[in-house]
Amino acid sequence: MNIISYIHPIRTYLPCTGAGRHINNTLLGLNSRKSIDLELFCSKQWLQADGKLDPRSPLREIPLKTFPLQENLTERLWKLTQFPKMDGYVAVNTDWLFAPMETYIPVSRCPVAITIYDIQVFETDLPWSHTRQNRWSRYKWSQWIYQSLAKHQVIFTISEFSKQRMIELLGADERKIVVVGCGVEQPFNDIAAIDPTKLERPTEAPYALVIGGLRLKKGADFVIGAAKELLNHRSDLQIVVAGDSEAEYVAAAQELPNIKLLGIVPDRDLPRLLRCASSLLFLSYYEGFGIPAIEAMVVGTPVVASNRASLPEVVDTAGVIVNPENSASVADALIQLQENSQLRTAYIQRGYEHSAQYTWSNCVDRITTAFHTFA
Incomplete structure (x- = not known):
């Protein structure tokens, strides 16, 4: 099977987000299959002096084809005018043009499959749903997403939740939406055998x-709220935060002795930080999947997750699902997982x-199965 994959290379640079990891791992997986001949496709602007992608991209050694225009300009033209056609490339x-990301690509020579991780910009009841920034994002997405859902042969997504929201909010055809899920990198499996x-x-x-x-x-x-409740319980449990934090919450955390902010940490440190934790606290408002929940389970760390969006589906009964607004129940779950060994x-x-x-x-298997099914 011959596949050409359109990518935004910058999203693949390490360290990357969950979507970037999905892009990297699915394309590396496809490239490793003997039955698949994979070629990448992107704007020429991303080429380095040696004619390859930046060394920060794990996809650097996969064969690459480019087009001469700038990425942003080209995609705007695709989405607004359905031009220029990419058939010449x-x-x-x-057999397939595959974009492991959200876009619209005007191609008639072969079927097209894209990936939409979530559609939170179309949600109406999130705290940021009616902000100027989200309204602008919703408008921009509206310029292309409906034609992508209508014209492209396959829409991959990562959870049943995201699939249902596309159906409910955008009127998508459920028959062409394929849930492929996510996976976990090997270092998380490796560290599970190490005494924390x-x-x-x-x-x-x-x-x-x-x-x-x-x-x-x-x-x-x-x-x-959970940190304050832990203090009320006189618990010795700390909350350690990995990742970049917004200024107002940095200020709030600095007033609480049981929160430790690590800032951005290298990807290589996450398995260790998870392995040593008594639990993963995952109280997101909205996740298309929520890879950290599965990573925690793989390393042997219990999960306390919010009852929002995809998290109840992904965590299921393997973790503790809580109402994140109920700080007392969140704190109680954390304390129980720390103190109750059974x-x-x-x-x-x-x-x-x-x-x-x-x-x-498994994720790559579902992608290849869809390619054969919808061909």
Whole structure:
């Protein structure tokens, strides 16, 4: 099978977001399959002096084809005018043009598959739904997403939640939306066998780990509330935060002795930080999937997650699902997982069993199956 994949190279640079990791791992997985001939496709602006992508991209060694125009200009033209057609860059024997990201590509020579991770810009009841920035993003997405849903043969997404929201909010055809899920990188599996007492810890006290920083979208208000409730319980449990935080929440955290902000940490440190934690605290308002929940389960760390968006689906009964607005119940769950060894062991075992289904290989299998089914 011959596949050409359109990408935004900058999204693949390490360290990257969850979407970037999905792009990297699915394309690396496709490239490793003997039955697939994969070629990347992007703007010439991303080429380095050696004719390859930046060394920060794990996709650097995959064969690459480019077009001469700037990426932003080209995509605006595609989305607003459905021009210029890209057929001249697609070989006659190409079976699929695959974009592991959100876009519209005008091609008639072969079928097109794109990936839409979530459609939070179209949600109406989130704290940021009616901000000027979100209204502008919704307007821009509206210029192309409906034609992508109508004209492209396959729409990949990462959870049943995201699929249903596309159907409910955008009127998408459920028959062409394929849920492929997400996976976990090998370092998380590797560290699961290491005794956490042998690893370097960010604090001597027991701690719950927050990944993604203290940000509104990641439920920072809920995390602050949980920290205050832990203080009321005189718990020695700390909350350690990995990731960039918004200024107002940095100020709030600095007033609480049980919150430790690590800032942005290298990807290589996340497995260790998770392995040493008594739990993962994941109180996001909105996630298209929520990879940290599965990563925590893989390393043997129980999960406390909010009952919002995709998280109940992804965590299922393998973690503790809470109403993030109820700080008392969040704090109680954290304390129980720290102090009740029997409960903790039960959730660790559930996590191991549940997370086993989430691999990048399974994700690639679902993608290739869809290519054969919809061809």
